[in-house]
Amino acid sequence: MAIVLENIKKVYSGSKEAVIENLDLTIEEGSFTVLLGPSGCGKTTLLRMIAGLEEVTGGTIKVDDEDITKMEPGDRNLAMVFQNYAIYPHMTVRGNIEFGLKNYKITKEKMAERVKTVLELTGLQEYVERMPNQLSGGQRQRVALARAISKSPKAFLMDEPLSNLDAKLRNQMRSELIQLFNQMETTFIYVTHDQTEALTMATDIVVMKDGVIMQHGAPQEVYRNPQNIFVAQFIGDPGMNVIKTKNGNYIGIKPRALRPVKAQEDSLEIQGKVLTREFLGVDYQYTLEIGIGKVVMRAVEEIAVGAETSLYVAMDDVFYFDENQNRCEAFAIAEMEGVYRADE
Amino acid sequence: MSTVRMNEKFELKQHGPVYRFFNSLLKCPYVLMAPALITCICLTIFPMCFGFYLSFHKWDPISGRKKFVGMKNFEYLFNSEDFRKVMVNTIIFMLVTLFVGLFIKVLLGIFLNKRTPLHNLVQTVAFTPHIIATVSVSVIFMWLMDPKNGAFNFVLSSLGLPTSNWLKSADSALASLLIVSIWQTCGHGALLVIAGLRSIPEYIYEAAKLDKSTPVKTFTKITLPLLSPTLMYLIITTSASAFTSFDMVKMMTQGGPDNATNLIAYYVYQQGLMFNQYGRAMAAAFILFLITATLSCVNFFGLDRKVHYQ
Numbered sequence: 001m002a003i004v005l006e007n008i009k010k011v012y013s014g015s016k017e018a019v020i021e022n023l024d025l026t027i028e029e030g031s032f033t034v035l036l037g038p039s040g041c042g043k044t045t046l047l048r049m050i051a052g053l054e055e056v057t058g059g060t061i062k063v064d065d066e067d068i069t070k071m072e073p074g075d076r077n078l079a080m081v082f083q084n085y086a087i088y089p090h091m092t093v094r095g096n097i098e099f100g101l102k103n104y105k106i107t108k109e110k111m112a113e114r115v116k117t118v119l120e121l122t123g124l125q126e127y128v129e130r131m132p133n134q135l136s137g138g139q140r141q142r143v144a145l146a147r148a149i150s151k152s153p154k155a156f157l158m159d160e161p162l163s164n165l166d167a168k169l170r171n172q173m174r175s176e177l178i179q180l181f182n183q184m185e186t187t188f189i190y191v192t193h194d195q196t197e198a199l200t201m202a203t204d205i206v207v208m209k210d211g212v213i214m215q216h217g218a219p220q221e222v223y224r225n226p227q228n229i230f231v232a233q234f235i236g237d238p239g240m241n242v243i244k245t246k247n248g249n250y251i252g253i254k255p256r257a258l259r260p261v262k263a264q265e266d267s268l269e270i271q272g273k274v275l276t277r278e279f280l281g282v283d284y285q286y287t288l289e290i291g292i293g294k295v296v297m298r299a300v301e302e303i304a305v306g307a308e309t310s311l312y313v314a315m316d317d318v319f320y321f322d323e324n325q326n327r328c329e330a331f332a333i334a335e336m337e338g339v340y341r342a343d344e
Numbered sequence: 345m346s347t348v349r350m351n352e353k354f355e356l357k358q359h360g361p362v363y364r365f366f367n368s369l370l371k372c373p374y375v376l377m378a379p380a381l382i383t384c385i386c387l388t389i390f391p392m393c394f395g396f397y398l399s400f401h402k403w404d405p406i407s408g409r410k411k412f413v414g415m416k417n418f419e420y421l422f423n424s425e426d427f428r429k430v431m432v433n434t435i436i437f438m439l440v441t442l443f444v445g446l447f448i449k450v451l452l453g454i455f456l457n458k459r460t461p462l463h464n465l466v467q468t469v470a471f472t473p474h475i476i477a478t479v480s481v482s483v484i485f486m487w488l489m490d491p492k493n494g495a496f497n498f499v500l501s502s503l504g505l506p507t508s509n510w511l512k513s514a515d516s517a518l519a520s521l522l523i524v525s526i527w528q529t530c531g532h533g534a535l536l537v538i539a540g541l542r543s544i545p546e547y548i549y550e551a552a553k554l555d556k557s558t559p560v561k562t563f564t565k566i567t568l569p570l571l572s573p574t575l576m577y578l579i580i581t582t583s584a585s586a587f588t589s590f591d592m593v594k595m596m597t598q599g600g601p602d603n604a605t606n607l608i609a610y611y612v613y614q615q616g617l618m619f620n621q622y623g624r625a626m627a628a629a630f631i632l633f634l635i636t637a638t639l640s641c642v643n644f645f646g647l648d649r650k651v652h653y654q
Binding site for chain 1: 566
């Protein structure tokens with residue numbers, strides 16, 4: 001089952017500017033698609049339009065070739081997990097799960113069976129009769145998940161479901177979500193601004209900016225082959241260093257590709273001065289002044305703050321972007337002060 | 345005040361004996377409680393006890409004569425046709441303001457719960473009766489409900505509908521009083537309902553939509569339970585205020601015609617200040633106290649279990 005969005009346009013009532021101008025997207029069946037982007041990029045709006053919580057100004061949404069653009073949210077057979085869980089505070093865990101099931105007119109035996117299955121799946125058996133205010137944040141999020149799973153929907157829509165959890169719990173829930181995805185064999189559509197979540201869980205990443213899809217691909221593809229400067233700088237921790245050349249085009253260097261020692265014959269050498277050094281356990285993160293701007297480097301070598309040093313990057317690791325900030329063929333890098341080919 | 349030199353830099357101030365005396369007093373909890381406690385004893389507990397004491401006496405405050413009569417005052421009340429009528433009136437008044445009033449408040453709250461300039465205006469207008477003195481409200485309604493020259497009958501007769509004697513007939517007087525009372529309180533109640541509705545987060549409704557919940561089911565299973573703290577508050581205050589309604593009766597009907605609108609608070613006033621029967625008045629007041637206290641307990645403990653606090 002694929003979800004196909006065609007020519008989607010969204011203008012909020014009372015506002016003149018479109019959040020999304022014209023967007024096409026196909027979400028493959030069984031994929032874990034992450035909509036990734038900074039806040040205000042339209043990713044949540046997009047998800048809510050798929051769910052039916054937000055009206056679509058123009059265009060169509062199809063699920064399995066069936067047009068669901070105008071369908072009621074409850075009839076779409078999709079389940080959503082909200083950022084703040086949205087579990088019913090006056091119902092027990094069981095009540096929360098059964099509330100939706102009762103509306104779908106299934107037999108009592110079947111309902112009991114389903115409730116039992118999802119409780120086992122989410123590890124909530126002990127808490128069935130508890131009220132939400134007796135549960136921790138992680139448990140509440142599990143209730144929200146259990147409620148979604150119980151409906152055996154065509155797709156799960158998740159709106160930053162982990163953002164309200166603390167870092168440790170978030171890591172744990174992340175791996176649980178991956179396990180769940182592997183067990184369910186259903187489409188997951190997941191909205192986040194956290195690129196780590198996207199890279200770790202997704203099978204497909206859709207990077208968005210201002211209502212426009214900047215790149216759509218597998219996590220490896222998005223990480224290794226960013227199609228434009230926005231994606232290059234958004235993905236990766238930290239993002240890519242981008243230097244504007246004298247010709248108006250750009251070169252990009254990943255912080256881990258910069259080295260204080262020359263490793264390859266065909267390299268670019270950059271003169272820099274260490275501004276800050278952050279110890280990150282495995283390695284250091286340096287911010288360096290290079291005359292035409294600042295760059296970030298991740299390296300295991302220890303360099304003193306204030307030291308003048310030469311940085312090297314293999315020519316194979318240099319990314320090239322044209323004046324429109326899109327990826328392009330390698331070009332001859334115009335001469336810049338402090339940047340030169342090391343073999344010359 | 346003397347100062348002790350600690351060293352060059354710090355000087356520790358030592359307070360004088362007067363300061364130290366009051367300061368030590370302030371460390372005693374009863375001193376801190378005293379202002380509230382004294383007020384409460386003088387203005388609440390003493391009058392209550394004195395009233396209870398008086399209910400067993402025949403007391404004439406003008407001559408100052410006081411005679412112990414035992415349960416005679418209570419006996420009089422229980423055998424009095426008038427008092428029975430007053431109690432029935434009061435209970436009818438309470439039940440109608442409670443159920444009809446609550447229904448209207450919730451309905452009005454739901455209809456007004458939108459954030460448009462028009463809705464805000466209507467909310468303000470609906471709230472106004474609450475801040476107008478009951479005396480003014482009573483005067484206005486006495487004119488509106490006048491059988492001969494009143495606006496109500498004028499509108500009814502121009503529409504070809506049967507007119508009413510409103511406050512002037514024993515059949516319609518209590519109903520008329522109820523209309524005024526509900527009209528006066530519904531705006532304020534609706535505002536509380538609106539506040540309650542707005543405290544229910546929008547995403548709960550979105551989750552319900554995705555759960556395929558019908559509007560009716562959403563209202564009964566989600567809105568009402570989450571609104572229960574507000575409803576609980578309204579139930580307690582409305583039922584208590586029915587037993588203490590006085591000003592409207594005093595202004596509009598003086599309990600008449602034929603005791604049709606005599607409510608217990610007015611009856612207490614009548615017996616005491618008008619008939620100079622302070623003993624009977626205090627006995628009636630004590631019964632009123634017992635009823636309101638029981639009602640509050642029932643409301644509080646009975647409904648509390650069903651109320652969901654977020």
